[in-house]
Amino acid sequence: MLDVGCRSYIFPFVSSDLSPSPHRADTIEANQTSVERAIRHMKEHLEDPLDLDTLAQIAAISKFHLVRVFDETTGTTPHHFLSCLRIQRAKELLLKSETTITDVCLEVGYNSLGTFSKTFSELVGLSPQEFRAMPKRLTAKQFATAIWRYLAARKKFSGPTIEGVVEGPRRPKGFTFVGTFTRGVPLGVPFSGTVMIGHGKFCIERPALPEFHLLAALMPLSASLTEMAANLPISLVASLRVQNRPAVPPEQPRLRLRLLRPTDPPIVMALPALAPLKIIGGR
Numbered sequence: 001m002l003d004v005g006c007r008s009y010i011f012p013f014v015s016s017d018l019s020p021s022p023h024r025a026d027t028i029e030a031n032q033t034s035v036e037r038a039i040r041h042m043k044e045h046l047e048d049p050l051d052l053d054t055l056a057q058i059a060a061i062s063k064f065h066l067v068r069v070f071d072e073t074t075g076t077t078p079h080h081f082l083s084c085l086r087i088q089r090a091k092e093l094l095l096k097s098e099t100t101i102t103d104v105c106l107e108v109g110y111n112s113l114g115t116f117s118k119t120f121s122e123l124v125g126l127s128p129q130e131f132r133a134m135p136k137r138l139t140a141k142q143f144a145t146a147i148w149r150y151l152a153a154r155k156k157f158s159g160p161t162i163e164g165v166v167e168g169p170r171r172p173k174g175f176t177f178v179g180t181f182t183r184g185v186p187l188g189v190p191f192s193g194t195v196m197i198g199h200g201k202f203c204i205e206r207p208a209l210p211e212f213h214l215l216a217a218l219m220p221l222s223a224s225l226t227e228m229a230a231n232l233p234i235s236l237v238a239s240l241r242v243q244n245r246p247a248v249p250p251e252q253p254r255l256r257l258r259l260l261r262p263t264d265p266p267i268v269m270a271l272p273a274l275a276p277l278k279i280i281g282g283r
Helices: 022-044 052-059 063-074 078-096 101-107 113-124 128-137 140-152 225-230 275-281
Strands: 161-167 174-181 192-197 200-205 211-220 236-243 254-256
Touching (some): 052 063, 078 113, 101 113, 161 174, 211 254
Parallel strands (some): 161 254
Antiparallel strands (some): 174 192, 174 211, 192 200
């Protein structure tokens, strides 16, 4: 595990692991069911334009209520969630077929190649062309070398940091990536991050934002590079919405790894865009 020196910073955090009251639990369950209905419809109609009125009707709530509970449940908006679903499908098509980038663009619901390429690059961290070529450039040996070099390096930070803990089951064994993002959906390269073998303490730089998201994902050691490129084989995840309020007593964030839920947005960033693998990409 990466061992670094850290400076503490005072901030509270909002955790979904707190035990709600029975009444609140019923409301959360009802909201989650509504959001799951909307997500199911998105997955079945990736090529269709986003229609909030239709989604709200399927979710059996008003569209204004849907937007609010969707953000509370998934960490992002319906529009952004749909973009992630589309780009995830685009990644699979780019790596598993000879379909042209233009045809992939149209198949996943984009009418403009420029909009598709821009969205893809923002979410994945690479352009569609770079992503399609990626598995040919990254070997298992390069991946392992990059991870171990990153683990061996001593990272020094010039600004405030976050010290926290990742907790979870003993199995499966794997690499745990921790990163900070401006939204509940990981966009491209994280602002800051680290990688560990298994679980434990971490220390990373803190974004100078009123609010950001802390995310962790465990990838098993048995995963193949092809699987990682097309669809990150994440076994367990954890997320936390963090608020920077220096006047509040300090609290150490604890990320509790759990199984993926239907309401978790796809993690579509390309693995080589992550900090440890940029060592290889920069050569």
